Amino acid sequence: MDINDLRxxxxxxxxxxxxxxxxxxxxxxxxxxxxxxxxxxxxxxxxFVRHKRGMILNSEGKRLMEYTEEILTKFDEIQNAxxxxxxxxxxxxxxxxxxxxxxxxxxxPYIDRYPRVELSLHxxxxxxxxxxxxxxxxxxxxxxxxxxxxxxxTHHVFDEELIIVxxxxxxxxxxxxxxxxxxxxxxxxxxxRLESWLRSEGIMPRKVMSxxxxxxxxxxxxxxxxxxxxxxxxxxxxxxxxxxxGYDIPEEFNKISTVFIRRNDIYFTNTLQSxxxxxx
Numbered sequence: 001m002d003i004n005d006l007r008x009x010x011x012x013x014x015x016x017x018x019x020x021x022x023x024x025x026x027x028x029x030x031x032x033x034x035x036x037x038x039x040x041x042x043x044x045x046x047x048f049v050r051h052k053r054g055m056i057l058n059s060e061g062k063r064l065m066e067y068t069e070e071i072l073t074k075f076d077e078i079q080n081a082x083x084x085x086x087x088x089x090x091x092x093x094x095x096x097x098x099x100x101x102x103x104x105x106x107x108x109p110y111i112d113r114y115p116r117v118e119l120s121l122h123x124x125x126x127x128x129x130x131x132x133x134x135x136x137x138x139x140x141x142x143x144x145x146x147x148x149x150x151x152x153x154t155h156h157v158f159d160e161e162l163i164i165v166x167x168x169x170x171x172x173x174x175x176x177x178x179x180x181x182x183x184x185x186x187x188x189x190x191x192x193r194l195e196s197w198l199r200s201e202g203i204m205p206r207k208v209m210s211x212x213x214x215x216x217x218x219x220x221x222x223x224x225x226x227x228x229x230x231x232x233x234x235x236x237x238x239x240x241x242x243x244x245x246g247y248d249i250p251e252e253f254n255k256i257s258t259v260f261i262r263r264n265d266i267y268f269t270n271t272l273q274s275x276x277x278x279x280x
Contacts, residue, residue: 012032012048142259158258162255177203
């Protein structure tokens with residue numbers, strides 16, 4: 001068994017298919033199959049349940065996956081630990097909330113200065129991004145703050161003001177009980193602020209519709225389907241064009257921070273350290 005066997009095993013488990021894993025790893029399918037069989041022979045146990053549509057881990061496979069993720073994380077740390085500070089390279093897996101419209105301005109200084117680093121961006125809601133960083137699936141993430149956790153280090157990026165956005169030129173808090181709310185999925189910091197405000201006013205929304213992307217939400221608001229809550233900076237183009245209207249909400253609920261988080265108990269690689277140093 002070597003480190004490549006574990007990478008192959010993890011890829012097959014993640015993709016649920018030998019053929020898809022072979023494509024990802026740029027291996028021939030027969031080689032992947034042989035390595036999995038060899039691994040099972042060495043461990044003297046089957047690791048997958050095989051069915052028509054692919055493969056899923058059995059209980060022993062899940063047990064091996066726990067060791068595999070720990071070993072691969074440590075192995076990657078060893079490799080990253082010996083990179084030079086002056087010339088970081090490799091892949092950074094960074095999570096972002098979908099409303100981070102000024103992302104190009106945040107990333108461009110790093111991309112220009114460190115062209116050998118490949119940034120891989122993953123969009124999601126704050127709660128999911130937090131869990132992905134905590135479980136080492138992401139090197140770091142931009143998300144809604146504040147964040148308080150003993151294993152998480154937080155870097156403040158900027159503050160924003162939240163507003164209600166509607167197609168109507170009139171809005172009152174009572175409208176939230178009659179007009180559908182168009183929001184990100186559960187785990188979004190903006191959604192939590194709006195729900196907290198409504199609870200404080202004793203208002204029960206008539207209907208909540210969940211969406212996965214900011215553009216879909218804004219397009220639906222522009223179509224008159226409902227209202228939403230969003231950072232003022234992210235909606236300026238729509239409002240300035242006269243397509244939508246923005247309405248202030250109480251100061252207690254309208255301030256929100258964007259922070260960058262990373263695990264503080266994992267080796268702070270030169271690649272990630274240089275990234276953090278270029279943040280505003």
